[in-house]
Each structure stands twice: as structure tokens, then as C-alpha cells.
Amino acid sequence: GAVVSQHPSWVICKSGTSVKIECRSLDFQATTMFWYRQFPKQSLMLMATSNEGSKATYEQGVEKDKFLINHASLTLSTLTVTSAHPEDSSFYICSARGHSRTETQYFGPGTRLLVL
Amino acid sequence: GQNIDQPTEMTATEGAIVQINCTYQTSGFNGLFWYQQHAGEAPTFLSYNVLDGLEEKGRFSSFLSRSKGYSYLLLKELQMKDSASYLCAVLDSNYQLIWGAGTKLIIKP
Numbered sequence: 001g002a003v004v005s006q007h008p009s010w011v012i013c014k015s016g017t018s019v020k021i022e023c024r025s026l027d028f029q030a031t032t033m034f035w036y037r038q039f040p041k042q043s044l045m046l047m048a049t050s051n052e053g054s055k056a057t058y059e060q061g062v063e064k065d066k067f068l069i070n071h072a073s074l075t076l077s078t079l080t081v082t083s084a085h086p087e088d089s090s091f092y093i094c095s096a097r098g099h100s101r102t103e104t105q106y107f108g109p110g111t112r113l114l115v116l
Numbered sequence: 117g118q119n120i121d122q123p124t125e126m127t128a129t130e131g132a133i134v135q136i137n138c139t140y141q142t143s144g145f146n147g148l149f150w151y152q153q154h155a156g157e158a159p160t161f162l163s164y165n166v167l168d169g170l171e172e173k174g175r176f177s178s179f180l181s182r183s184k185g186y187s188y189l190l191l192k193e194l195q196m197k198d199s200a201s202y203l204c205a206v207l208d209s210n211y212q213l214i215w216g217a218g219t220k221l222i223i224k225p
Binding site for chain 1: 146147149151156157158159160161164166203207211213215216217218
């Protein structure tokens with residue numbers, strides 16, 4: 001299957017700082033990328049969907065000014081958690097999909113964020 | 117509303133066969149995915165069904181009945197490494213992926 005990388009895999013930061021997470025599709029062009037959050041022992045929660053060159057579409061309850069998403073190229077999307085607080089500590093996972101809307105979403109390995 | 121149901125947890129024995137069921141009620145249907153997620157890791161793709169019937173891929177098979185809103189994932193010759201959560205997800209009419217809560221599969225020796 002297709003390969004999606006995510007960096008960094010682990011982040012520990014102080015409350016109030018901003019954290020940027022990168023998601024890259026390594027061997028295919030990702031027209032659409034998705035950002036998920038998963039708390040321990042809970043389901044995946046979709047945060048936002050981004051299409052290359054367009055503004056991201058955020059799910060209800062997700063603050064777009066807090067979770068900034070940029071999808072500037074067909075292989076890279078970034079999620080910036082601005083002014084992170086302890087309640088933002090979670091497992092953030094990106095996924096990428098090719099041009100067709102029925103194509104498989106391939107997931108990156110995830111980023112664990114711990115805000116102290 | 118849209119709903120996907122799958123058992124919360126199942127237990128099986130190493131070397132045996134287990135079937136994980138998934139029923140769905142969604143606005144439209146453009147396919148059903150199964151993913152495997154090991155604890156602390158991201159999901160990995162297992163299968164995609166859009167037509168009725170059984171798709172076999174090694175030890176894993178996935179079945180779909182669109183008229184019944186039903187799918188199952190069949191795992192044969194279970195190995196300890198198959199202990200994981202199995203996520204069922206349906207692509208609805210808006211091509212949005214609707215996720216089930218996942219089934220935690222525990223394999224015992």
C-alpha cells in the first residue's frame with residue numbers, strides 16, 4: 001500500500017507553545033488529507049479535511065483558529081496546534097487519499113502530543 | 117442519523133477462526149473499509165468492499181451484503197500478533213468516511 005509519514009512522532013511541550021506536525025505522502029499524490037485525533041481507548045475523531053490548495057473543512061466543535069491546517073502541495077499537509085494546553089494532549093493521526101473519492105485512506109504513524 | 121455497529125470486544129484462541137461483524141445505517145453507500153489498529157499505533161488498511169460478496173486476502177477475508185447493511189471480517193489461523201482493534205468504516209453518499217468504534221480482539225494462547 002501507499003506510504004504516509006508523519007513527523008514528529010512524539011512531542012512534549014509547555015502550555016502556551018505552538019506545535020507543528022507534518023504529514024507527507026511519500027509515493028503518491030494526496031489530493032485530500034485528513035487529520036484525526038484519538039484519546040486513549042476512544043474512537044478516531046475526524047478533526048478536518050483538507051484538499052490541496054484549498055482551505056480546510058473543519059468538523060463541528062473543532063476550532064479552526066486553534067488547529068491551523070495547511071495543505072500547500074500534493075505531498076504535504078501540516079497541522080499546527082496553537083497555544084497548546086494540557087487538554088490538547090492526544091494522539092494526532094493524519095491520513096491521505098489520492099484523487100478519487102473512493103480511494104483508500106492511508107494513515108501516517110501518528111504523533112503523540114503531551115502538553116505540560 | 118448515521119450509525120455503524122460492531123462488537124466492543126471479542127476473545128479468540130490462537131490458531132482458531134474469528135468473525136467480526138459490522139452493521140451500518142448510512143446516508144448512501146460508496147464502499148466499506150476494514151482497518152486494523154494495534155494499541156498505540158495508527159490504523160492500517162485491510163480491505164475494501166463495494167460489491168456484494170466475499171473478498172479473500174490471505175488469512176483475512178471480508179464479506180459485504182449491501183441489502184442487509186452488513187459486513188464481516190473473517191480472520192483464520194489466528195496468531196498472537198492479530199490482537200488489535202478492528203475498525204469498520206463506511207463511505208457515505210458524500211464520500212465521507214463514517215467510522216465504527218472498533219472491535220478489540222484479544223487472542224489467547
